[in-house]
Amino acid sequence: MIVIGLTGSIGMGKSTTAQFFSEHGVPVHNADQAVHALYRGKAVDPVEAAFPGVSRDGVIDRMRLGKALAGKPENFQKLEAIVHPLVFEARQAFLKKAEADGAEMALLDIPLLFETGGDRDVDCVVVASCDAATQRQRVLERRGMTVEKFENILKRQMPDSEKRARADYTVDTGQGFDGARRAVDAIIADIRTKGKKQR
Ligand SMILES: CC(C)(COP(=O)(O)OP(=O)(O)OC[C@H]1O[C@@H](n2cnc3c(N)ncnc32)[C@H](O)[C@@H]1O)[C@@H](O)C(=O)NCCC(=O)NCCS
Numbered sequence: 001m002i003v004i005g006l007t008g009s010i011g012m013g014k015s016t017t018a019q020f021f022s023e024h025g026v027p028v029h030n031a032d033q034a035v036h037a038l039y040r041g042k043a044v045d046p047v048e049a050a051f052p053g054v055s056r057d058g059v060i061d062r063m064r065l066g067k068a069l070a071g072k073p074e075n076f077q078k079l080e081a082i083v084h085p086l087v088f089e090a091r092q093a094f095l096k097k098a099e100a101d102g103a104e105m106a107l108l109d110i111p112l113l114f115e116t117g118g119d120r121d122v123d124c125v126v127v128a129s130c131d132a133a134t135q136r137q138r139v140l141e142r143r144g145m146t147v148e149k150f151e152n153i154l155k156r157q158m159p160d161s162e163k164r165a166r167a168d169y170t171v172d173t174g175q176g177f178d179g180a181r182r183a184v185d186a187i188i189a190d191i192r193t194k195g196k197k198q199r
């Protein structure tokens with residue numbers, strides 16, 4: 001099975017790009033969604049213990065947790081130390097199942113793929129990218145997002161230019177859905193010819 005890593009900075013169009021892969025039958029695992037699921041399960045107790053008051057009715061309230069992180073980079077580190085090993089576990093279980101199901105390829109949507117060294121464990125890397133103005137506009141349109149939150153998250157992410165330089169493939173999401181969909185079609189065709197381990 002060929003394992004594809006998909007990454008890109010906040011709002012660059014990762015989830016949308018992942019959807020185009022799944023339309024080709026490629027199983028997708030999304031790290032952000034895995035985190036959200038953990039906040040309704042395994043991560044509740046350790047996160048509440050580290051940040052008292054962030055859970056409500058037995059689940060982690062991401063708005064409250066976000067507030068506990070605002071302006072405190074050391075708290076991000078503390079949270080990541082709890083959450084990332086649990087996400088890794090969930091990802092391994094997903095890959096095992098995809099392999100057992102006989103999938104030709106599987107896609108891991110990991111916002112922090114390069115930052116956490118995860119690129120070493122995949123066969124090729126796809127980066128979703130667009131211009132910075134489009135990115136900013138997309139993110140600031142979201143409910144609950146502020147300029148401060150956006151900038152705090154950006155600071156914890158590798159710059160887009162560096163991600164693009166390290167990618168095996170780039171999908172430009174700034175030119176509409178059809179262009180991105182065609183880019184994904186071409187990537188899948190190329191991966192089929194090249195096979196495993198492009199890195
Ligand atoms: C900060 C939290 C509470 C905000 O929750 P919220 O629902 O508002 O946002 P969401 O999870 O959808 O993330 C929004 C964007 O920020 C990015 N992001 C989230 N956490 C981080 C982080 N630690 N470093 C860099 N980028 C991050 C996401 O990839 C996404 O692009 C939440 O993202 C979180 O718990 N993050 C820590 C876990 C983590 O490292 N996740 C990254 C993927 S493993």
Ligand SMILES: Nc1ncnc2c1ncn2[C@@H]1O[C@H](COP(=O)(O)OP(=O)(O)OP(=O)(O)O)[C@@H](O)[C@H]1O
Pocket residue numbers: 008009010011012013014015016017032111128138172173174175176177178180
């Ligand atoms: N190819 C595209 N053409 C036009 N709009 C797009 C394209 N790709 C994504 N978008 C839009 O950009 C916004 C962000 O996309 P998406 O949620 O896929 O990004 P993301 O990288 O997964 O975000 P995050 O990092 O915050 O999880 C959405 O409103 C989406 O509809």
